[in-house]
Amino acid sequence: MLFLHETHKVIGRHASAFEDLFRDEWMGALARGEGARLLWYLNHAMGSGPSYQVVTITAVSDGAAWEALARRTLAGDLSELASKLDSCRYESDGKILAPVYWSELQEVDLAEMPVDGREHELSVYMQDTGWPDAPLDDYIGLWDHDYWQFMRRTPPEKRLLDIQACFQVAHGSGTRPEAILMQKIMSLAALGGLLTSVEEYDPDTWPGSYMAKGLELRDQWESKLLRTSSWSPLW
Amino acid sequence: MLAPRRVVVPVPRPASEPAPGTFERGLVLFIHEVHKVVGKSAARFEDAYRGGWMPTLAKGSDARLLWYFDLAHGSGLAYRVVTVTAVEDGASWARLAERLAGGDLQSWARHLDGLQHESHGRIMTPLDWSPSIGALGDIPGDPAVHEPTIYMEDTMWPYPGKVGEYIERSGDVYRRSLGAEGSRMHMSIELSMQAMPGAGRYPEVTLLQKLSALPPLIHLLTNDIPPEVTGPGSWMHQALELRDQWRSKLLRTAVWSPLQ
Numbered sequence: 001m002l003f004l005h006e007t008h009k010v011i012g013r014h015a016s017a018f019e020d021l022f023r024d025e026w027m028g029a030l031a032r033g034e035g036a037r038l039l040w041y042l043n044h045a046m047g048s049g050p051s052y053q054v055v056t057i058t059a060v061s062d063g064a065a066w067e068a069l070a071r072r073t074l075a076g077d078l079s080e081l082a083s084k085l086d087s088c089r090y091e092s093d094g095k096i097l098a099p100v101y102w103s104e105l106q107e108v109d110l111a112e113m114p115v116d117g118r119e120h121e122l123s124v125y126m127q128d129t130g131w132p133d134a135p136l137d138d139y140i141g142l143w144d145h146d147y148w149q150f151m152r153r154t155p156p157e158k159r160l161l162d163i164q165a166c167f168q169v170a171h172g173s174g175t176r177p178e179a180i181l182m183q184k185i186m187s188l189a190a191l192g193g194l195l196t197s198v199e200e201y202d203p204d205t206w207p208g209s210y211m212a213k214g215l216e217l218r219d220q221w222e223s224k225l226l227r228t229s230s231w232s233p234l235w
Numbered sequence: 236m237l238a239p240r241r242v243v244v245p246v247p248r249p250a251s252e253p254a255p256g257t258f259e260r261g262l263v264l265f266i267h268e269v270h271k272v273v274g275k276s277a278a279r280f281e282d283a284y285r286g287g288w289m290p291t292l293a294k295g296s297d298a299r300l301l302w303y304f305d306l307a308h309g310s311g312l313a314y315r316v317v318t319v320t321a322v323e324d325g326a327s328w329a330r331l332a333e334r335l336a337g338g339d340l341q342s343w344a345r346h347l348d349g350l351q352h353e354s355h356g357r358i359m360t361p362l363d364w365s366p367s368i369g370a371l372g373d374i375p376g377d378p379a380v381h382e383p384t385i386y387m388e389d390t391m392w393p394y395p396g397k398v399g400e401y402i403e404r405s406g407d408v409y410r411r412s413l414g415a416e417g418s419r420m421h422m423s424i425e426l427s428m429q430a431m432p433g434a435g436r437y438p439e440v441t442l443l444q445k446l447s448a449l450p451p452l453i454h455l456l457t458n459d460i461p462p463e464v465t466g467p468g469s470w471m472h473q474a475l476e477l478r479d480q481w482r483s484k485l486l487r488t489a490v491w492s493p494l495q
Contacts, residue, residue: 063329172266
């Protein structure tokens, strides 16, 4: 299974129209085919980065399904709707992601994904994108052994984050080396602590050991705080 | 000072070749990558493509390396390589991606990680009016050494909602003007493509244009563009309704690049 990750630079005065199109038309239109479903619709939280940016993640069953979706968008039954979306955004940046070997999210039952816009509470994700200066495989391995494994052992009530998926960019569709963590924020109080405290990491205890070891492989990453819409299929 | 290089005059396509916009086996996709190469490892990076990627792909039917370009020093960023690899379709691309992520090409990808700072890729589909590259099986996996050729690669970002009209008009007006008698640039479009949704920046259109002579390029670089080229009625003028942002790169083929 593959995951289309798109960052939409939305025209501010058309932000509501863009979201309405995605919820009321695009999500359902995708579902007319068998190979693709919208998973997440996320607004980049204002106050934490660029304005009017939306991130969407769409699951496609395989490479052929992605191509079919792309061709429907360019010149098929989705092209008119895509033109409407185009008129509401300056541009979009897309990449195709593949789950790494240890990601809990590997497959999605597309038929089970809601497409009716049912509403729910909001949730916030921390999406981390990292660019190692070491071989990509080593970085993905570090995240496995020194990040995910430790997080798993942390009692749920003490967790800041729940790692729901980890991806690498499928060849030729974006940046290499790059890997992405989709992490649901479990405690807003802990997030507040992270944002406001000056942490001095002890290199002999976690997370200090991870921070120290991580510098051997990378020192560049970007965190985005993304808030699901009230109707995002996953949240 | 960089030594001037001789530019090869392209050979016209035989009449038997496919008409523009048609492809031998469906619509081939193009993986376009810009590599930020480690300067000290530039030669080894090139070797990895020449001795690894190109012949490995040639053993199967899913994919072929088409072009290996160096961004001409003196015209932009240093140590940038552009590669264009064709894949038969989306399923072929996915198989190739799996080989790189965890299959027989994983070690090659790991080796390349040490030779480049990063690469930026996008997957593109040919425009309806694009010339064809022919059948993938006919692309040489062990090409003869040849003189380098200079390309001007133009990438455009049409205004919101204007990409369809831009593609149509660029085919009707711009492409025809390049081919017209008395054309200033002595340049031919070898491939025109747009980013596939979800696999690059959208909307984005790229033209790969081969130069058949250097003097017109030097003239373009060293003279103001005359009013008859930019004034009302001209393509430059009309196209401003559709886009005003683009980037040109001057790319030189490697002497072993399968296409030149």
